[in-house]
Amino acid sequence: MSEPFEPKIVAFVCTYCTYAGADLAGTSRLKYAPNVRIVRLPCTGRISPMFILKALQKGADGVLVSGCHPGDCHFTHGNYHARRRWMVFRALLDFTGIPPERVMFSWISAAEGSKFADLINSVTEDIRKLGPFDQYQELIKETESPATL
Amino acid sequence: MITQEKYRTTVKELLSNGTIKMAIGYKPGSTPDRRRPLFIRTLEEADQLVLDSTCMTNLSGYLVTEGLLSDEKRVGIFLRPEGIRSINILAAEYQLNVDQIIIFGFDSTGREVRPLQGRNAEDFTALLSEIKENPPVIHKEPLLERIEKMNAKERFDFWQEEFSRCLKCYACRQACPMCYCRRCIVDSNQPQWVNTSSHTLGNFEWNIVRAFHLSGRCVQCGNCDRGCPVNIPLRLINQRMAKEVIDGFDHFAGLSSTQEPVLASFKKDDTETFIL
Amino acid sequence: MAKIGVFICHCGENIAAKVDCTKLAAAMGEHPGVAVSVEYKYFCSDPGQESVKKAIRDNNLSGIVIAACSPRMHEATFRKACAEAGLNPYLCEIANIREQCSWVHTDKDMATAKAADIVRSMVEKVKRNNILQPIEVPVTRRALVIGGGIAGLQAALDIANAGQEVVLVEREPSLGGHMAQLSETFPTLDCSQCIMTPRMVETAQHPNIRLLTYAEIESVDGYIGNFKVRVRMKARYVDMNTCTGCGDCSTKCPVKKISSEFDCGLGKRTAIYTPFAQSVPNMPVIDKANCIYFKNGKCKMCQKSCQINAINFDMQDEFIDLEIGAIVVATGFQIQNTALYGEYGYGKFPDVITGLQFERLASASGPTAGKILRPSDGKEPETVVFIQCAGSRDPSKGVRYCSKICCMYTAKHAMLYAHKMHDGKANIFYMDIRAAGKGYDEFTRRAIEEDEASYIRGRVSKLWLENGKMMVRGVDTLLGKPVTVVADMVVLATAMVPQPNAKEFAKTIGIAYDEYGFYNEAHLKLRPVESSTAGVFLAGACQSPKDIPDSISQASATASKVLALFSKEKLEREPVIAINNEATCAGCWGCVLACPYNAIEKKDIRDRSGKLIKQVAYVNPGLCQGCGTCVTFCRSNSLDLAGFTEKQIFAEVMGL
CATH class of the missing domain: 3.50.50.60 (FAD/NAD(P)-binding domain)
Incomplete structure (x- = not known):
């Protein structure tokens, strides 16, 4: 009998907005799915597309990238730069067969604890419905198996 | 033939009167349909110049060869419109001084080659704007259409199949005029962002990173695609990304030598429909 | 070789109730590079911090992970403890297993598994942390x-x-x-x-x-x-250096019917005006939108009346x-627009006013010189209905929060009204009387007991006109039945909003x-x-x-x-700043464009003879704020961000 599928999701968030929003969800004792692992960065401007690829390599079934709403960036422009990169990177992933539903982007402010909780729940459910990212797991498996002649 | 002769004369003229110290063009290659780069420093070398429809390679990458332009002397170069765009990007990214470049522009339809009017990069702005507005109807890529119609799973399989052949020879990188970094991210091993073994995962990561770094900078000259020894259709990814930046940000790479790099700039009202 | 200490805090029951700390500590103890892995009830307490310091010294730790509350809570605390134990404070990382784990999950096994991932990834990160020194910046006093x-x-x-x-x-x-607009204060x-x-x-x-x-x-x-x-x-259009504040200009100004902002529309002002008599500075400004000269180029009455020539129509911002x-x-703050409460008739009936307007009526310097008079006909109202929470604590139409001051000022209004109109009757519709504060409850009791304000616990649903009187329909929830009260004037305790x-x-x-x-x-x-x-x-x-x-x-x-x-000569700033690898920098200057702070400069690299070899990016540490936008842009991976380096993040992700 196989275990029920529990999605593994990695979230890259900025410390000023989304991380603070996640803290607020905690201090408000909101409950949400335990499937997300958060990586804290100073700003969405710091979130490199490489991080997303590495999360997938670590077996993530989904990746969430989140930061301050436009105009709210602690560093004034970081999220505007990030937004452009995301749009381009997302198209690239889409074109090469990484479903856009597995790599999501959001704005969550420090005041939006409940948005954070709701989003984690909905993202977890969406990924659960998509199922494990088997195709990528195959690639990972290949790197782990010894070379054959 | 007439164009080739005219340009031979021009190159000789500019070399002898000291306007340029060198011209970069084409000479015959190993097979009739292939051309090799030619570096013309003497009048004799100018006689080897070949210019016909098979001169496909975008030569602009040679300009950023370490030390070539550091004496501030001018260099002439044979370029198709895509190559001129490359010059503009290299100038916008401070890799060369556009005033040092004398452009011998040409284009071809079928087997016929014709010269382009102008000498300096700015002379071609109108031509490039025209190309931006009315992109030449290249033969519709049936493959691109096929890929766009696939679902994610099929696309994934398609590309993994393609990438599985990748040898990580980096010919694509060497051929690309935009890959001028002294150290490529793939060669950075602290940390090793890109797996260097030629497993499909590493191949995928390499090709994704390459395409991302070229987004908004690729002019679709096709150097990478022609350079690939295992025939991965790299042009398709680049075409798709070029479409993305023009649709999303109205950015036609290499339109001018003062164009802001699309991923180092932003507009407050950039589209964000995909953001939750 | 890394010697990492892992300290797992129970935070009383806050973490321990949902995360199996003993199991977690044992698991982390097995992780490569971890020299110490212990749990404790409150690591932020004095003995807790002491035990961390002791562990650092005894084991010669090369870095620590505190698995506890959010770094926004106690990162500073534990960094300080590190410094006191002789470990560079930036070799400390916090694994947030409270706000982002124990408080938000219900299943103990799942929460424990998540906590283990969080701690492990922080261990992997801290192994790659560098010794950093805070940046000193001067202070403009x-x-x-x-x-x-x-x-x-x-x-x-x-x-x-x-x-x-x-x-x-x-x-x-x-x-x-706003305080200058108030009458008397509770x-x-x-x-x-x-x-x-x-x-x-x-x-x-x-x-x-x-x-x-x-x-x-x-x-x-x-x-x-x-x-x-x-x-x-x-532009004031009045020269502050010469104006004496005599007021001749306002007297002569022909535009006299502008609704006064200071009097909340109950009084009038001129186009050249000081907001109120005690204004500081007591010098007028010209309200360009209403000035005849600015509208059609003629008038200048004020300029003519000014004996010292202080008025200058050409003044610019x-x-x-x-x-x-x-x-x-x-x-x-401002007070909320009451127009959304159609049932209270604000804007429809002139004698329905806001609390702030009542202040102006009750103020000795106000439009009625302190007499409570109805805006419609200038008569003294015999009955006044006060409606509290007109916008506050109303998620459906107003704001969810309590505006805090309305209970008190409504009681005050009822008292002022009673003091000025001995026969007047004040009825107050309220939800709760919130009178927490020194002397506050006593104050509301006085309003009820001495000044006979009648408090009706319930909300108002409707207000209409009947035979020239305003009828206020509400519910008295204590009696459990609807009530209708006659009112000559209605005062809304509008919400305070930003x-x-x-x-x-x-x-x-x-x-x-x-x-x-x-x-x-x-x-x-x-x-x-x-x-x-x-x-x-x-x-x-x-x-x-x-x-x-x-x-x-x-x-x-x-x-x-x-x-x-x-009081400080210099400030210490977090050393989270970008640094550039000059050897690999390609000098494309994308980072210069991307930097929100203009912190990246072009630096010349010259050979011994002084010949320029190349230009590379140089990050000015005084200007860099550490967002890392340049790092992400950098194609050659030459830029990096101290505290969040590529190596650290890579390890953190791979440690998950």
């Missing part, structure tokens, strides 16, 4: 106070009295804010202007305070200790650039705000006067609804924060 209401005045005076320079910027032509019933105007004068005359009225903040750049602020001085070390934001441009203004100065537009404090309990941005402090109702004593207390608190900041 000049404070900017934004807003000239009671909070701003208090902050400015406290800072100035301590001997530091202050620039006070007020948007309106005069200091005073719970002492002393006259607002009597206690307010001396402060205004003191501020204007203070040698350490530079007063900029009719001025707005145009931009704020820089960071704590080193802000650069641009102020727009709006001017800009002043300031170097500022700390900012106090005291931009206040200034209309509060959110845009927050963006200008770079501070966070809540869903309404009130400014967010750094920590609701522990750091209530600091904003989310270092060096910017919050005073008064711009943060949340507040009464006068609270606003003043908070203003004085900001002053003490500013003074503490100014």
Whole structure:
């Protein structure tokens, strides 16, 4: 009998907005799915597309990238730069067969604890419905198996 | 033939009167349909110049060869419109001084080659704007259409199949005029962002990173695609990304030598429909 | 070889109830590179911190991970403990297993598994942490106070009295804010202007305070200790240096029917005007929108009447650039637009007014010279109905929060009304009487017991006109039946809401705000006067609804924060800044464009003979704020961000 599928999701968030929003969800004792692992960065401007690829390599079934709403960036422009990169990177992933539903982007402010909780729940459910990212797991498996002649 | 002769004369003229110290063009290659780069420093070398429809390679990458332009002397170069765009990007990214470049522009339809009017990069702005507005109807890529119609799973399989052949020879990188970094991210091993073994995962990561770094900078000259020894259709990814930046940000790479790099700039009202 | 210490905090039951700390500590102890893995009830406590320090010393640890609450809570605490134990404070990382794990999950196994992932990834990160030193930056000892209401005045005076320079910027032509509009103040019933105007004068005359009225903040750049602020001085059309404030101009101004903002529309003013008699500075401005000269080029009556030629129609907005070390934001509040309560008839019936309008009626300096008169016919109202929570605590139409001051001022209004109209009858519809505060409950009791205010517990559903009288239909929830009360005047205790441009203004100065537009404090309990941005402090109702004593207390608190900041020669800043690998930099300057702070410069690399070899990016550590946008842009991976390096993040992700 196989275990029920529990999605593994990695979230890259900025410390000023989304991380603070996640803290607020905690201090408000909101409950949400335990499937997300958060990586804290100073700003969405710091979130490199490489991080997303590495999360997938670590077996993530989904990746969430989140930061301050436009105009709210602690560093004034970081999220505007990030937004452009995301749009381009997302198209690239889409074109090469990484479903856009597995790599999501959001704005969550420090005041939006409940948005954070709701989003984690909905993202977890969406990924659960998509199922494990088997195709990528195959690639990972290949790197782990010894070379054959 | 007439164009080739005219340009031979021009190159000789500019070399002898000291306007340029060198011209970069084409000479015959190993097979009739292939051309090799030619570096013309003497009048004799100018006689080897070949210019016909098979001169496909975008030569602009040679300009950023370490030390070539550091004496501030001018260099002439044979370029198709895509190559001129490359010059503009290299100038916008401070890799060369556009005033040092004398452009011998040409284009071809079928087997016929014709010269382009102008000498300096700015002379071609109108031509490039025209190309931006009315992109030449290249033969519709049936493959691109096929890929766009696939679902994610099929696309994934398609590309993994393609990438599985990748040898990580980096010919694509060497051929690309935009890959001028002294150290490529793939060669950075602290940390090793890109797996260097030629497993499909590493191949995928390499090709994704390459395409991302070229987004908004690729002019679709096709150097990478022609350079690939295992025939991965790299042009398709680049075409798709070029479409993305023009649709999303109205950015036609290499339109001018003062164009802001699309991923180092932003507009407050950039589209964000995909953001939750 | 890494020797990492892992310290798993129970936080009492806060973490331990949902995360199996014993199991977690054991698992982490097995992780490569972990030398110590222990659990404890409260690591933030004194013995807790001591045990961390001891473990660092005894085991010669190369880094520590504290698995506890959010780094926003105690990162500073544990970094300090590290330093005290001789370990570089930046070799400490916090694994957030409380706010982002135990508090939000219910399944103990899942929470424990998640906590293990969080801790493990932080262990992997901290293994790659570098020794860092804080960056020292100078402090400009000049404070900017934004807003000239009671909070701003208090902050400015406290800072100035301590001997530091202050620039006070007020948007309106005069200091005073909302407090200047009030009649008498609870719970002492002393006259607002009597206690307010001396402060205004003191501020204007203070040698350490530079007063900029009719001025707005145009931009704020820089960071704590080193802000650069641009102020727009709006054209007054009156020369401040020559005007004596005689008032001849206003007397002669032919436009006399402009609704007075200060009197909340109950009084009139001229086009050249001072907002009120005690204005500071007592110098008029020309209201360009209503001035005849500005509309059709003729009139200039004021200029003709001015004997000292102080009026200049050609005046333009001017800009002043300031170097500022700390900012106090005291931009206040506004009252909510009552138009959304059609059932209360505001705007439809002239005798339905807001609490603030009632203040103007009751004020000796107001349009009725302190007599309570109906706006419609100038008669004394025999019965007045006060409706509390007209907007507050109303998630459906108004705001969810309690505006805090309305219970008290409504009681005060009922008392003032009773004192001025001995036969008058005051009926108050209320939800709860919230009278927490020194002397507050006694005050409301007095309103009920001595001044016979009649409190009806319930909400109003409808208000209509019948035979020239206003009929107010509500419910008395204590009696459990509907009631209808006759009213000559109705006073709405409207909600306090943020200034209309509060959110845009927050963006200008770079501070966070809540869903309404009130400014967010750094920590609701522990750091209530600091904003989310270092060096910017919050005073008064711009943060949340507040009464006068609270606003003043908070203003004085900001002053003490500013003074503490100014007591230092130099500030220490987090060393989270970008650094460039000059050997691999390709000099494409994308980073220069991407940097929000212009912190990246071009640096010449020359050979021995002085010949330029290449140019590379150089990050100015004084200007870099550490967002890392340049790092992500850098294709050659030459730029990196201290504290969040590529190696650290890579390890953190791969450790998950």
